[in-house]
Amino acid sequence: MTAENVYVELNSIFTDIFDEDITLFPETTAKDIDGWDSLEHINIIHAVEKRFKMKFKMGEISTMKCVGEMVEIILARTAL
Amino acid sequence: MLKELTYPFDAEYILQNRRKLKKTLANDGTSRVKKRIAILGGATTGIIRPVLEIFLLDKGIEPEFYESEYNRFWQDGMFGTPELDEFRPEIVFIHTGVRNLNMPAPTDTAESAEALLESEYARYAALWQALGARYNCVIIQNNFQPPAYRLLGNLDGTDRRGRVNFVNRMNLRFADYAAANRGFYIHDIAYLSSVCGLDNWDSPEEWYMYKQSPATACVPMLCHSVANIVKAIGGKNKKVLTLDLDNTLWGGVVGDVGQQGLDLGEETPVGQAYREFQHYVKEVSQTGIVLTVASKNDEENALDGLRHPDGYLHPEDFAVIKANWDRKDGNILQTVASLDLLPDSVVFADDNPAERHIVHENVAGAAVPEMTSPESYIRTVDRGGYFEPLSLSGEDLKRNEMYRENAKRAELSLSFADYGEYLKSLDMVAAVGDFPDIYLKRIAQLANKSNQFNLTTRRYTETEIEEIAKSGEYIRLCGKLADRFGDNGVVSVIIAKKNGDEADILLWIMSCRVLKRGMEQLMRNCLLEAARDAGVKTLRGYYYPTQKNGMVRNLLGDLGFEKISEDAEGNTEWTISTDASPLECFIEKTDHPENERK
Numbered sequence: 274m275t276a277e278n279v280y281v282e283l284n285s286i287f288t289d290i291f292d293e294d295i296t297l298f299p300e301t302t303a304k305d306i307d308g309w310d311s312l313e314h315i316n317i318i319h320a321v322e323k324r325f326k327m328k329f330k331m332g333e334i335s336t337m338k339c340v341g342e343m344v345e346i347i348l349a350r351t352a353l
Numbered sequence: 354m355l356k357e358l359t360y361p362f363d364a365e366y367i368l369q370n371r372r373k374l375k376k377t378l379a380n381d382g383t384s385r386v387k388k389r390i391a392i393l394g395g396a397t398t399g400i401i402r403p404v405l406e407i408f409l410l411d412k413g414i415e416p417e418f419y420e421s422e423y424n425r426f427w428q429d430g431m432f433g434t435p436e437l438d439e440f441r442p443e444i445v446f447i448h449t450g451v452r453n454l455n456m457p458a459p460t461d462t463a464e465s466a467e468a469l470l471e472s473e474y475a476r477y478a479a480l481w482q483a484l485g486a487r488y489n490c491v492i493i494q495n496n497f498q499p500p501a502y503r504l505l506g507n508l509d510g511t512d513r514r515g516r517v518n519f520v521n522r523m524n525l526r527f528a529d530y531a532a533a534n535r536g537f538y539i540h541d542i543a544y545l546s547s548v549c550g551l552d553n554w555d556s557p558e559e560w561y562m563y564k565q566s567p568a569t570a571c572v573p574m575l576c577h578s579v580a581n582i583v584k585a586i587g588g589k590n591k592k593v594l595t596l597d598l599d600n601t602l603w604g605g606v607v608g609d610v611g612q613q614g615l616d617l618g619e620e621t622p623v624g625q626a627y628r629e630f631q632h633y634v635k636e637v638s639q640t641g642i643v644l645t646v647a648s649k650n651d652e653e654n655a656l657d658g659l660r661h662p663d664g665y666l667h668p669e670d671f672a673v674i675k676a677n678w679d680r681k682d683g684n685i686l687q688t689v690a691s692l693d694l695l696p697d698s699v700v701f702a703d704d705n706p707a708e709r710h711i712v713h714e715n716v717a718g719a720a721v722p723e724m725t726s727p728e729s730y731i732r733t734v735d736r737g738g739y740f741e742p743l744s745l746s747g748e749d750l751k752r753n754e755m756y757r758e759n760a761k762r763a764e765l766s767l768s769f770a771d772y773g774e775y776l777k778s779l780d781m782v783a784a785v786g787d788f789p790d791i792y793l794k795r796i797a798q799l800a801n802k803s804n805q806f807n808l809t810t811r812r813y814t815e816t817e818i819e820e821i822a823k824s825g826e827y828i829r830l831c832g833k834l835a836d837r838f839g840d841n842g843v844v845s846v847i848i849a850k851k852n853g854d855e856a857d858i859l860l861w862i863m864s865c866r867v868l869k870r871g872m873e874q875l876m877r878n879c880l881l882e883a884a885r886d887a888g889v890k891t892l893r894g895y896y897y898p899t900q901k902n903g904m905v906r907n908l909l910g911d912l913g914f915e916k917i918s919e920d921a922e923g924n925t926e927w928t929i930s931t932d933a934s935p936l937e938c939f940i941e942k943t944d945h946p947e948n949e950r951k
Contacts, residue, residue, distance in 0.1 A: 286369065290369055312403075315400060316371075316400060319569040320369050334562060335562070
């Protein structure tokens with residue numbers, strides 16, 4: 274899977290969850306998206322894990338700073 | 354009701370499209386019952402609130418929420434908070450789980466484990482009582498899912514110090530409290546967690562990171578289940594199960610293969626599945642749910658199929674059978690109208706997606722579960738939670754019986770052009786006579802609760818009724834009515850007091866259930882006869898208007914009495930000669946067997 278594919282999938286997940294068109298960039302953070310609070314963070318992580326059939330490690334979830342870091346983890350884990 | 358929220362739903366879709374679903378529901382123009390619901394959590398409930406909201410909206414409830422902070426359920430509920438006090442919850446949902454229970458340890462003794470069970474139970478019971486006292490609210494309390502691990506292995510369920518044993522016993526204590534207390538309901542996460550699989554129910558990492566339980570994936574399941582209890586409390590339970598026949602209650606098309614050709618019974622796997630589904634539906638009806646049929650069939654063939662010797666369901670189990678070639682949505686709308694119910698009280702079970710679609714689109718608010726293959730029918734209907742009883746009493750079941758009888762009467766009345774013909778077809782038999790001792794209690798009860806068909810609205814205690822029954826000064830009539838559909842019991846009572854060769858009618862009441870069936874005329878005829886036998890020449894009747902008894906304002910006039918006075922308040926007085934000829938009615942009359950024995 275390429276980073277580009279991952280962004281397409283993520284955009285579709287975020288668009289569903291926030292019910293508005295969302296385009297993500299590597300530098301996008303929770304602050305950039307209205308409604309991305311702690312509740313929604315849980316929901317996003319869950320949806321991403323289901324979509325890519327992978328799991329984040331507990332430490333990663335609290336330390337990810339931006340969407341780019343999330344994408345790197347997804348790529349690393351789905352390459353296996 | 355949205356297909357996306359009907360069991361078996363796609364939990365991931367719901368979680369991901371929550372906002373869209375809410376928007377759709379909020380704009381669908383449905384009028385909903387408002388409820389103030391406080392969620393007191395032993396875990397974080399952030400994701401539960403919005404998901405619960407969409408399930409509630411779908412079930413006709415518009416919630417307003419209060420949410421406690423993580424693990425503040427006990428303090429908030431026990432002592433209140435200014436916000437909670439102001440919120441005045443109508444329903445409190447206590448979302449706790451096994452992590453909110455102090456557990457025995459291997460170092461405990463059987464006695465100290467027992468003491469812990471008592472003190473933990475007391476902690477929860479105190480919370481329920483405090484909430485009830487402060488808010489007079491309904492309480493929905495989770496029981497406990499099994500513990501995540503078993504220190505003692507299989508012994509954990511047996512030994513009093515085992516966690517499994519502890520949780521099982523605590524759940525029984527909670528159930529006992531629910532059985533003994535009105536307005537307190539257990540939300541059974543012990544069952545739900547086993548449906549989801551215990552290892553799926555809780556996600557350790559979600560607990561460590563967010564203090565969330567159950568796992569996100571199981572939140573829709575939890576919310577659907579809580580919403581079912583709330584909708585039951587809000588009076589939004591479904592009341593009718595409408596069933597297709599071919600390939601829903603049996604395999605095959607009865608019109609093609611005949612009764613013998615149907616797949617139903619123990620001989621084949623498919624036949625067993627249909628037979629077990631029929632058994633399930635039969636039991637559903639025994640909890641007070643009305644069954645009806647909507648089938649595209651010639652009625653004769655439909656009835657033939659329902660008389661299959663291996664089936665559990667037979668024609669008499671259904672309040673209404675619509676077996677014809679008209680559209681099913683129209684048939685269902687007619688059915689609910691004849692039952693005096695609304696379209697949203699229906700669950701429609703049909704294996705045909707096209708029929709489900711037309712009913713879903715045109716019968717507003719009906720639930721239309723996806724019946725895909727017979728082995729999953731029971732689960733599909735059962736897990737939907739459409740009928741969610743809050744209690745089960747013999748009275749409910751009896752009321753349902755009466756209800757079904759009424760529906761059959763209504764159905765019958767449609768097929769008669771002439772009302773007299775209809776009344777004749779009911780094969781009514783009435784027992785009318787002096788008060789039998791066994792009915793004195795029922796007579797007093799009827800005298801005290803009849804408001805509409807009640808000429809004078811005089812109230813009598815049971816003792817007063819007993820005295821009247823013994824006195825020689827009164828003419829008394831008690832009328833029971835039965836018909837081909839069932840016995841209505843004591844439905845009408847008259848008390849008149851003799852005064853020389855006259856008598857004053859002090860009380861004349863009747864149950865509205867049997868209105869316009871000729872019972873009014875029969876009671877009038879019997880009254881004249883009984884008065885005559887007692888040497889009375891003239892009867893005096895009175896009507897005293899109240900807010901509720903307008904329906905009998907002119908009853909005496911309709912029954913041949915003559916009005917002799919009316920005052921400014923509308924109180925009227927009437928007379929009739931006891932020689933007046935009897936009025937026509939289509940009821941066969943007997944006396945009470947109890948009186949004949951005297």
